[in-house]
Amino acid sequence: xxxxxxxLLLSKIQKQRDATAFAELYDEYIARMYRFVAxxxxxxxxxxxxxxxxxxxxxEYLTKSEQKHIDSLNGLIYRMARNIIIDHYRKGASKKExxxxxxxxxxxxxxxxxxxxxxxxxxxxxxxxxxxxKQEYQEILLLRYIEELSIKxxxxxxxxxxxxxxVTLHRARTVLEDVYKK
Amino acid sequence: MNxxxxxxxxxxQAAEHELNPRKEWVEDTRAMLLSRIQSERSEYSAAESSVxxxxxxxxxxxxxxxxWTMYIGKPVMVSVLVFAIxxxxxxxxxxxxxxxxGDTLWRVKLATEKTxxxxxxxxxxxxxxxxxxxxxxxxxxEEIKIVAAEERFDAxxxxxxxxxxxxxxxxxxxxxxxxxxxxxxxGEDVEKKELGKVAxxxxxxxxxxxxxxxxxxxxxxSVLSKDVHEMKQTLDEVDIEVARVAVEGAENDAERIEAxxxxxxxxxxxxxxxxxxxxxxxxxxxxxxxxxxHADHASVISASGAxxxxxxxxxxxxxxxxxxxxxVSSSSPIVTGELDVFSxxxxxxxxxxxxxxxxLLTVDELxxxxxxxxxxxxxxxxxxxxxxxxxxxxxxxxxxxxLGRATSVSEQVNTDTKSAVEQVLSDTSEDTEETxxxxxxxx
Numbered sequence: 031x032x033x034x035x036x037x038l039l040l041s042k043i044q045k046q047r048d049a050t051a052f053a054e055l056y057d058e059y060i061a062r063m064y065r066f067v068a069x070x071x072x073x074x075x076x077x078x079x080x081x082x083x084x085x086x087x088x089x090e091y092l093t094k095s096e097q098k099h100i101d102s103l104n105g106l107i108y109r110m111a112r113n114i115i116i117d118h119y120r121k122g123a124s125k126k127e128x129x130x131x132x133x134x135x136x137x138x139x140x141x142x143x144x145x146x147x148x149x150x151x152x153x154x155x156x157x158x159x160x161x162x163x164k165q166e167y168q169e170i171l172l173l174r175y176i177e178e179l180s181i182k183x184x185x186x187x188x189x190x191x192x193x194x195x196x197v198t199l200h201r202a203r204t205v206l207e208d209v210y211k212k
Numbered sequence: 213m214n215x216x217x218x219x220x221x222x223x224x225q226a227a228e229h230e231l232n233p234r235k236e237w238v239e240d241t242r243a244m245l246l247s248r249i250q251s252e253r254s255e256y257s258a259a260e261s262s263v264x265x266x267x268x269x270x271x272x273x274x275x276x277x278x279x280w281t282m283y284i285g286k287p288v289m290v291s292v293l294v295f296a297i298x299x300x301x302x303x304x305x306x307x308x309x310x311x312x313x314g315d316t317l318w319r320v321k322l323a324t325e326k327t328x329x330x331x332x333x334x335x336x337x338x339x340x341x342x343x344x345x346x347x348x349x350x351x352x353x354e355e356i357k358i359v360a361a362e363e364r365f366d367a368x369x370x371x372x373x374x375x376x377x378x379x380x381x382x383x384x385x386x387x388x389x390x391x392x393x394x395x396x397x398x399g400e401d402v403e404k405k406e407l408g409k410v411a412x413x414x415x416x417x418x419x420x421x422x423x424x425x426x427x428x429x430x431x432x433x434s435v436l437s438k439d440v441h442e443m444k445q446t447l448d449e450v451d452i453e454v455a456r457v458a459v460e461g462a463e464n465d466a467e468r469i470e471a472x473x474x475x476x477x478x479x480x481x482x483x484x485x486x487x488x489x490x491x492x493x494x495x496x497x498x499x500x501x502x503x504x505x506h507a508d509h510a511s512v513i514s515a516s517g518a519x520x521x522x523x524x525x526x527x528x529x530x531x532x533x534x535x536x537x538x539x540v541s542s543s544s545p546i547v548t549g550e551l552d553v554f555s556x557x558x559x560x561x562x563x564x565x566x567x568x569x570x571x572l573l574t575v576d577e578l579x580x581x582x583x584x585x586x587x588x589x590x591x592x593x594x595x596x597x598x599x600x601x602x603x604x605x606x607x608x609x610x611x612x613x614x615l616g617r618a619t620s621v622s623e624q625v626n627t628d629t630k631s632a633v634e635q636v637l638s639d640t641s642e643d644t645e646e647t648x649x650x651x652x653x654x655x
Binding site: 032033034035037038040041042044045046047049052053056057060061064065068069074077078081082085086089099100152153156157171175176206207210 | 214217218220221222223231232233234237238241242244245246248249250476479480483484487596597600601602603
């Protein structure tokens with residue numbers, strides 16, 4: 031979405047509580063915010079709950095606070111997401127969802143399925159590997175390779191300078207490759 | 213990074229992967245959020261509805277601007293016009309006959325077009341006049357494209373025909389501009405409402421012409437870039453005026469919403485163009501810097517002003533400066549500071565370029581000019597953004613128009629600089645080929 035368009039939507043929401051504008055933002059951001067959250071929690075249920083909470087909180091923030099000037103929605107929404115997750119963990123550990131049994135079931139249902147499942151297992155392995163890295167590295171890898179944000183955009187979201195982003199990204203990649211090999 | 217790893221990471225984005233939300237959940241949540249919002253909103257009265265706020269603001273500014281204008285009471289035969297300016301297939305159907313600029317029959321084609329326009333003028337049908345002019349502008353653009361692609365013509369003939377076509381195109385665009393302004397300033401309310409109704413179609417039509425202009429300008433060896441920029445700028449202004457009229461003339465919420473959408477779209481597209489030209493400026497500056505690295509091979513200028521193209525630094529005559537210089541046309545905004553379209557004030561250099569001559573500038577002078585133009589764009593873009601964030605659409609539109617002008621100048625500066633630089637770089641690469649002791653393996 032063009033930045034200018036985003037600014038317009040924000041202004042409409044803040045000044046006029048425009049629901050249609052909010053819906054447009056929702057459509058734009060829902061998938062990636064879900065992925066961001068899902069990555070950091072353990073179960074689908076949690077991811078869903080937290081993400082809907084996120085958008086609700088976003089609406090409240092935009093419409094109730096004293097009309098603060100917002101430079102970039104990107105930075106704001108990721109910040110809010112992070113906070114929600116932190117609060118969630120503070121309240122109590124989340125349940126783990128393991129799903130290996132699902133895989134065992136699928137293995138019985140044929141070769142094509144088998145390949146899909148293998149791919150799934152690889153992906154699972156990859157995700158588990160990533161989760162072993164520190165938060166910062168996880169985030170930056172997610173933003174770069176899954177969300178395919180540019181360096182400039184990542185700098186915005188994470189509140190870092192561009193050179194910093196490049197360096198961190200490089201380090202994250204190196205660590206990921208090392209750990210993955212083991 | 214390990215490519216296998218990269219592919220795997222990428223695969224995580226695939227819809228079937230767990231990392232993605234369930235479709236039903238996305239829809240359910242959307243509905244849930246919207247219903248919550250609506251129930252909150254019902255506390256607010258209709259008077260605060262967004263559309264009303266915007267429309268009022270723009271209407272106010274228009275009223276103040278035109279309050280002094282006396283509507284000319286001409287006997288207007290206003291027919292209720294239903295314009296099916298079908299936006300799809302518009303350009304294709306625009307070239308009604310096959311004749312091209314330079315053909316004998318082309319003049320006949322122009323004559324028939326002119327008749328249609330005059331007819332519309334006589335019956336006082338301004339809106340139709342505008343639509344016709346736009347249609348014919350589209351035809352010109354299409355003809356020019358065809359001429360450029362036509363293999364039967366040699367380079368010389370192409371240039372001649374293209375010039376003819378462009379002349380007419382400029383006339384068309386100028387008449388569109390004039391007609392619109394006429395309608396807005398002197399037209400009766402009914403006429404302005406007509407204009408507002410077809411605003412969206414007009415906008416699509418100007419966009420198509422602008423696209424065709426882009427295609428023409430980006431063709432290799434195109435000398436038309438300045439004309440194209442000016443025409444695009446005029447079309448932009450037409451768009452903005454029409455969008456304003458649309459908002460003012462809207463009679464119900466549905467029309468207002470649509471008109472408001474037009475205004476927003478226009479502002480957004482102006483900002484996007486601005487951003488593009490800012491990026492392009494950076495690229496152009498980098499390119500210009502490359503010239504300095506070829507300092508040995510670039511043309512040098514001696515104190516007397518004569519140009520010597522040599523490969524090495526020059527003979528020891530007094531006052532010779534071997535600084536790489538580039539050629540720029542004297543009518544380029546690099547020299548004059550503005551596009552012709554805008555220059556009502558005298559240009560800054562004090563030269564009056566009656567005939568196009570060539571001016572020589574150093575790389576530094578060029579890059580600083582590029583930077584200047586780009587800065588101008590950035591400042592104005594910021595202003596527009598601030599106004600948007602404040603919800604001030606009407607002023608944002610005004611500023612956006614200024615932004616459009618600044619962008620146009622910057623684009624032209626970029627284009628001219630780029631061609632000047634490429635000229636030098638290609639010259640030096642030819643030189644390099646001829647030099648025996650420099651072997652870079654280039655073919």
